[in-house]
Amino acid sequence: MDSQTPQQRHNNMAAIHGKDTKPEIIVRKYLWRHGFRYRLNHARLPGRPDVVLRMYRTCIFVNGCFWHGHENCRYYTVPKTRTEFWVNKVKRNQERDLEVQHKLARMGWHCITIWECELKPARREATLQSLVYTLSKIYLQDHRAKTYALPEEDDAPRMVADESGNNSWITEGNESNK
């Protein structure tokens, strides 16, 4: 039910869209308590992500359900007045969110979106736990990706030429003893 006056809606919108809104603070505090260190609203990254975890190469966006048009969410109800205006506005925000995510992905960043409704008291703990789980998965995945990037035959003995020009076989073990 949309029972808000335009002024109330305006105030809510400002609260949702502004910096340091409550949902963002919930996420930041949780991460901080769990030992994650981050930057806020990194100006040089597309979309000024709410939380930037460099070590995890991850940007977190905490999105208001109305403002960013959370699909199939009960907090995203199209207002009955100026409907077209709001529909278009939210659509533009959705398009911009998608564009920002693609840009960040191309720059090698992971993107995590947390919706405001996922931070309501009943769902908060589960959401934040799964965030931490996702972050550790990302870290492992990136770590493993680096290991896989090594040539497969790296463990195998291979031919090298020493200074005198003689070829000899070495293994990883020999090499690390040098």
Ligand SMILES: [Zn+2]
């Ligand atoms: Zn939602």
